Amino acid sequence: MNVKTLGLAGVAALMLAAPVRSAAPAGKAWVHVRVEEANRQSKVSVNLPVTVVEAALQAAPEDILSHGHIHLGKMGKRDLSVSDLRKAWNEMKATGDAEFVTVENADEDETVRVARAGNVMLVHVDKPSGKESVRVEIPIEVVDALFSGQGEELNLRAGFAELQKRRGDIVRVKDNDSTVRIWIDEGN
Amino acid sequence: MLKMILIGAVAVPTIAAGSVAATGVVVVDVREARNGQHIVVPVPLALAQVAAAFVPEEKMHMRLPREAQQYMPVAKQVLAALAEAEDGELVRVEEPNEKVSIRKEGDLLKIQVDDNGEHVKVQVPISLALSVLPESGSQLSPSQAVWALQHARLTEIVNVQGRDGEQVTLTVY
Numbered sequence: 623m624n625v626k627t628l629g630l631a632g633v634a635a636l637m638l639a640a641p642v643r644s645a646a647p648a649g650k651a652w653v654h655v656r657v658e659e660a661n662r663q664s665k666v667s668v669n670l671p672v673t674v675v676e677a678a679l680q681a682a683p684e685d686i687l688s689h690g691h692i693h694l695g696k697m698g699k700r701d702l703s704v705s706d707l708r709k710a711w712n713e714m715k716a717t718g719d720a721e722f723v724t725v726e727n728a729d730e731d732e733t734v735r736v737a738r739a740g741n742v743m744l745v746h747v748d749k750p751s752g753k754e755s756v757r758v759e760i761p762i763e764v765v766d767a768l769f770s771g772q773g774e775e776l777n778l779r780a781g782f783a784e785l786q787k788r789r790g791d792i793v794r795v796k797d798n799d800s801t802v803r804i805w806i807d808e809g810n
Numbered sequence: 811m812l813k814m815i816l817i818g819a820v821a822v823p824t825i826a827a828g829s830v831a832a833t834g835v836v837v838v839d840v841r842e843a844r845n846g847q848h849i850v851v852p853v854p855l856a857l858a859q860v861a862a863a864f865v866p867e868e869k870m871h872m873r874l875p876r877e878a879q880q881y882m883p884v885a886k887q888v889l890a891a892l893a894e895a896e897d898g899e900l901v902r903v904e905e906p907n908e909k910v911s912i913r914k915e916g917d918l919l920k921i922q923v924d925d926n927g928e929h930v931k932v933q934v935p936i937s938l939a940l941s942v943l944p945e946s947g948s949q950l951s952p953s954q955a956v957w958a959l960q961h962a963r964l965t966e967i968v969n970v971q972g973r974d975g976e977q978v979t980l981t982v983y
Contacts, residue, residue: 650896667902677891678884810898
């Protein structure tokens, strides 16, 4: 896994994910991103007040965000649309705790698991060696808020508003020589 | 008559010094390590403003690229939110022989880069950055930027130390 890709994936996941450790007021919350690459002896640390991230979302140019909504349209060759995803999400949400996807890929030597556990959607990707893993925890409320847009739109602002209430790890990615961690807490 | 000349001789420099002190002075300080030269250039902000007034209008504005124009409102909103936020380290990058740090301390954004023996420190008052960024439109005004330096009184805006010991500082008094 390339660290830049991991970092980008992490930042993207930030918009989609959050833990369920506790709900807290968003006033002094900070978003933290850490990327460490052992082979390059490199450490990158980004800490941003959630108010700053929110301001960036509020003021994002119209062609990226239209009134807090991001328009994705049809995605991929199989025309998986946001409205299709919304329907699937509503079905999955109604199911309660369950393991939705388990993929054991012998060629790639990895397992992928998507499940709901209580108030959280879990996405786990593991290599049997234990050297590489991805952990994403997505609270139901955040995904609900994201899908509160109409048609082919995701409501990014609503998703981030939910995200601000969370504290703790959001994303952890580990591979052979790098780690990425994204979390929210009250400290700077 | 002599009395009038004396009053004039005292009053004119006093008023000039007072005006300069009131409007601010940018001091560029260069110390060369090899030959020990030390150059200090004080530039009164008011003088820089007057000089800017003589520059033709079309050369007074820097046109921003379309992409930059698009993100100008975002930059202003983000800076405004940052001004209200708590102090703290926003970015830290550590690599062998290279460190970058961006901190927010009060109204100041402090940027520090240490790169193989070269050290750069930049301190930018958020209020200065906010006043320089255009509200809308595509143009930045250098004269406005010069005037905005008044937000940075008593601040060492730039401090660069080269590998050879040369040091350049730019301070607003």
